[in-house]
Amino acid sequence: MILQHLTLTNFKNYQSLDADFSPRINCITGDNGEGKTNILDAIYYLSFCKSFFTGLDSQNIRHGEQFFIVQGQYDSDGQSEEIYCGFEPGKRKRFKRNKKEYDRFADHIGLIPLVMVSPTDINLIIGGSDDRRKFMDGIISQFDREYLLKYQEYTRILAQRNHLLKETPQTWQIDDSILQIYDSQLSEAGQYIYQKRKEFVSGIEPIFQKYFEAISRGKEKVSLEYQTTLDEKPLEQQLTENRAIDMATRYTNFGIHKDDLEFGMSGMPIKRLGSQGQQKTYLVAMKLAQFEYIDGLCGRKPVLLLDDIFDKLDQTRVEQIVNIVSQSNFGQIFITDTSTQRIDSILQKFGSDHYHYNLKDNRLTLM
Numbered sequence: 565m566i567l568q569h570l571t572l573t574n575f576k577n578y579q580s581l582d583a584d585f586s587p588r589i590n591c592i593t594g595d596n597g598e599g600k601t602n603i604l605d606a607i608y609y610l611s612f613c614k615s616f617f618t619g620l621d622s623q624n625i626r627h628g629e630q631f632f633i634v635q636g637q638y639d640s641d642g643q644s645e646e647i648y649c650g651f652e653p654g655k656r657k658r659f660k661r662n663k664k665e666y667d668r669f670a671d672h673i674g675l676i677p678l679v680m681v682s683p684t685d686i687n688l689i690i691g692g693s694d695d696r697r698k699f700m701d702g703i704i705s706q707f708d709r710e711y712l713l714k715y716q717e718y719t720r721i722l723a724q725r726n727h728l729l730k731e732t733p734q735t736w737q738i739d740d741s742i743l744q745i746y747d748s749q750l751s752e753a754g755q756y757i758y759q760k761r762k763e764f765v766s767g768i769e770p771i772f773q774k775y776f777e778a779i780s781r782g783k784e785k786v787s788l789e790y791q792t793t794l795d796e797k798p799l800e801q802q803l804t805e806n807r808a809i810d811m812a813t814r815y816t817n818f819g820i821h822k823d824d825l826e827f828g829m830s831g832m833p834i835k836r837l838g839s840q841g842q843q844k845t846y847l848v849a850m851k852l853a854q855f856e857y858i859d860g861l862c863g864r865k866p867v868l869l870l871d872d873i874f875d876k877l878d879q880t881r882v883e884q885i886v887n888i889v890s891q892s893n894f895g896q897i898f899i900t901d902t903s904t905q906r907i908d909s910i911l912q913k914f915g916s917d918h919y920h921y922n923l924k925d926n927r928l929t930l931m
């Protein structure tokens with residue numbers, strides 16, 4: 565899927581914006597606060613029916629206006645696809661494909677695969693395990709409806725089990741037979757999720773290593789491992805054996821809600837040991853791996869959004885990244901940067917088909 569044309573109406577800082585894009589590399593340069601990231605967020609909307617940054621659609625309406633519209637004209641192997649997203653507070657968000665409105669947003673997600681690399685993604689490296697589980701779940705569930713259903717089921721049963729543990733007065737005996745039912749249901753959904761996460765990590769790990777090696781030119785050794793207690797024993801057995809702990813802590817201590825991804829460098833967590841540039845390299849390599857993994861799964865190249873990715877990276881790594889994404893296994897790419905000169909000099913080096921826009925006063929000008 566190639567975004568050929570984007571139209572914004574009252575979206576964030578744009579009263580109206582019309583832009584044509586290259587099927588390959590699109591660079592948007594401009595000073596801080598000009599609205600580069602906002603353009604990427606609009607493109608994100610067209611893939612995921614929501615903002616990358618906020619769950620509150622109303623925050624994306626231009627201050628003082630009543631609604632926003634984001635429209636994209638895509639090319640899908642020679643066929644045109646028109647995607648429309650409109651929002652007005654008090655009414656439901658409307659999402660259309662070729663003028664036909666979707667009943668459920670879930671039916672749209674996956675049609676235009678997209679990978680965003682944003683400065684806020686650094687939380688994947690330095691944040692809590694929750695961020696890393698979300699990363700896995702987000703990718704797997706985009707293309708595996710069964711996973712999403714099992715995940716929702718697991719979350720529901722876990723909440724019920726935790727409620728029972730928490731709300732039963734200390735002096736009361738918790739009914740073992742009820743716990744037994746929860747354990748068996750949790751286990752059924754949990755084992756499925758575990759299996760899929762395991763497949764995901766073993767599928768993405770070698771791709772990640774390849775990109776990390778290419779960007780860092782082999783300067784650091786890194787690792788990526790799935791951490792879960794389900795490797796040791798089936799979940800149902802763990803829940804039964806540790807029931808006393810759960811009763812004492814009034815919480816479910818075992819299960820896939822405790823899983824994590826271990827990001828290592830030279831045998832230590834990169835969270836602690838890595839410099840900012842090394843952490844950023846790790847992140848970008850993960851995202852490029854995500855790109856290739858999704859491409860392999862659905863046979864469509866995701867749109868790749870690289871927001872401010874050059875910050876903290878040295879010249880060699882920056883050039884390696886642009887070199888990688890300008891090769892033919894990548895598709896349409898959007899890169900933002902504050903430095904017009906930096907972008908110009910990189911594009912001259914890797915001169916693949918590109919547009920370079922400068923953004924000033926809400927207007928895009930081709931350089």
Ligand SMILES: Nc1ncnc2c1ncn2[C@@H]1O[C@H](COP(=O)(O)OP(=O)(O)OP(=O)(O)O)[C@@H](O)[C@H]1O
Pocket residue numbers: 575576577578594595596597598599600601602603623624625626627872902
């Ligand atoms: N709902 C809104 N209405 C009007 N303006 C908005 C709205 N939401 C955000 N903005 C404006 O958009 C601007 C920020 O845009 P954006 O984050 O895209 O900038 P940027 O070019 O990516 O900057 P940087 O280089 O600092 O990352 C801010 O000036 C902000 O006030």
Ligand SMILES: [Mg+2]
Pocket residue numbers: 600601602871872
């Ligand atoms: Mg920005």
